[in-house]
């Protein structure tokens with residue numbers, strides 16, 4: 299037996315280095331059988347030890363039976379005790395959640411009372427809210443407006459948007475004190491003086507919970523202030539609210555047991571996108587002019603597209619990640635990036651300008667010390683821009699296709715050359731992405747959520763993550779036959795992650811080779827930039843995200859490549875877009891769901907994505923600004 303085990307073990311070691319998935323599954327299966335053999339061996343050994351104590355005429359199997367019984371009893375009672383502990387813990391969590399919800403309600407009511415006491419006229423509110431980013435900045439700099447007035451107006455509007463969408467997790471109480479101080483200290487005006495900024499819940503700010511929507515992190519003490527928050531404050535900005543995120547951050551639904559569900563400002567029964575969904579709902583609803591978010595698979599861009607604002611996902615840690623990435627820590631192959639979200643491109647530009655300063659490079663020496671390159675942003679040479687409306691995974695819905703074609707026409711009218719482009723095999727890309735972000739097979743999420751109330755939209759995935767890998771992989775084939783969706787298959791297959799360091803290194807090499815192939819195609823087409831759909835579809839009803847999760851290939855491609863990508867709202871869904879659904883395919887489960895969820899989507903915002911190579915933030919912003927200017931001109935012409 300010993301010899302057999304040794305030789306099989308050697309064989310397994312050899313098989314393990316192979317990349318063949320089936321062989322790999324077979325290995326896991328054999329290893330499991332071996333664990334069983336170990337238990338049987340153990341029982342046999344114990345049997346031999348105990349046997350001398352039994353009378354010789356007794357049943358020879360009696361001791362083994364008793365031992366099996368004891369093992370079973372210990373196992374069952376262990377399970378029962380664990381279940382009881384879990385139930386008690388869940389009750390405590392529910393109580394805590396309830397208390398927290400009451401606290402949040404009271405805090406918001408208190409701020410509302412405080413603002414009512416100030417008797418700010420509707421006129422003032424409307425006037426300040428109607429100002430563009432540049433106008434607001436100019437009025438604050440000239441002293442026409444005070445920081446406190448602007449803050450109070452945005453607080454009023456933010457509370458109003460929150461009532462419809464539940465986008466605010468915490469009120470930043472020291473905001474008014476900061477504004478008063480800034481107003482007193484007028485000589486020291488930073489470039490963002492008096493600009494209220496909303497902050498995603500994942501940014502650490504001492505005194506405020508930073509949970510990523512997971513109760514597990516609720517009692518984690520927050521000691522260090524996020525680097526970007528520190529720099530923004532130094533530049534005169536005033537963090538005034540913190541905003542909601544999805545449980546785990548790895549989905550684009552914006553819902554968790556602690557803060558509840560955030561709705562879309564255009565239709566609260568639908569999602570605002572995620573994970574920076576609270577930010578997008580607040581900015582899209584008009585309750586904030588500038589905000590901060592994060593993005594590992596689309597979390598800055600999906601919500602900007604779905605809730606109607608704009609965002610920029612910088613590349614390569616261009617902005618500091620310190621103090622926001624504790625949830626994706628250790629994920630080095632695809633890294634979460636921090637970035638701004640705003641009502642207009644000017645907000646993004648000014649934010650980047652004010653963050654790319656010596657203070658940030660000082661606070662975080664890991665950030666490449668590249669200041670904002672004005673010469674690239676203001677450059678006027680004509681560009682070659684690739685475009686696509688279908689990435690080869692899920693076809694973008696008619697409104698998302700139209701949005702890209704409209705931007706294409708705008709850019710052509712500005713003298714740029716637009717050429718058709720098709721990304722390199724997105725299925726290959728998404729398999730690498732899922733394997734990287736779920737490298738541990740989703741184990742850390744399952745562990746963290748074990749002591750939480752799992753959000754209904756995630757239950758199916760978390761359940762799948764708890765299943766043995768061999769079963770998940772086997773089931774992926776069944777799921778593929780039933781759904782006909784390649785993404786569902788890949789989520790189950792690649793979501794198993796890697797089993798060894800060798801596999802992790804292989805994965806890193808495969809990502810490198812995908813990046814090389816993509817860059818070659820980009821260079822062959824002589825591209826400066828690419829435009830493509832903001833996402834595969836517009837906002838879907840809450841709770842249905844996992845039914846259409848394949849849409850993420852439109853955004854996570856640029857995370858895997860580590861390119862710069864920004865999203866700008868360019869249009870709204872029209873009746874003609876909905877009528878055009880007759881040409882949309884319904885071959886797969888997700889395509890059918892997308893079609894179903896599009897019903898009633900008229901009026902929802904639609905964004906377009908603008909992509910540049912790594913460290914091309916200024917170029918991407920330049921193109922976004924050009925398009926936004928033309929859109930504004932066109933809409934004022936329409937109004938005339």
Ligand SMILES: CCCCCC/C=C\CCCCCCCC(=O)NCCO
Pocket residue numbers: 546547548549550572573592593594595596597598626634635743756759760789847850
């Ligand atoms: C743990 C549950 C995950 C289930 C959803 C699986 C479906 C798709 C996987 C990728 C989705 C990525 C969405 C965007 C995530 C993101 O960018 N988060 C930012 C984190 O800082």
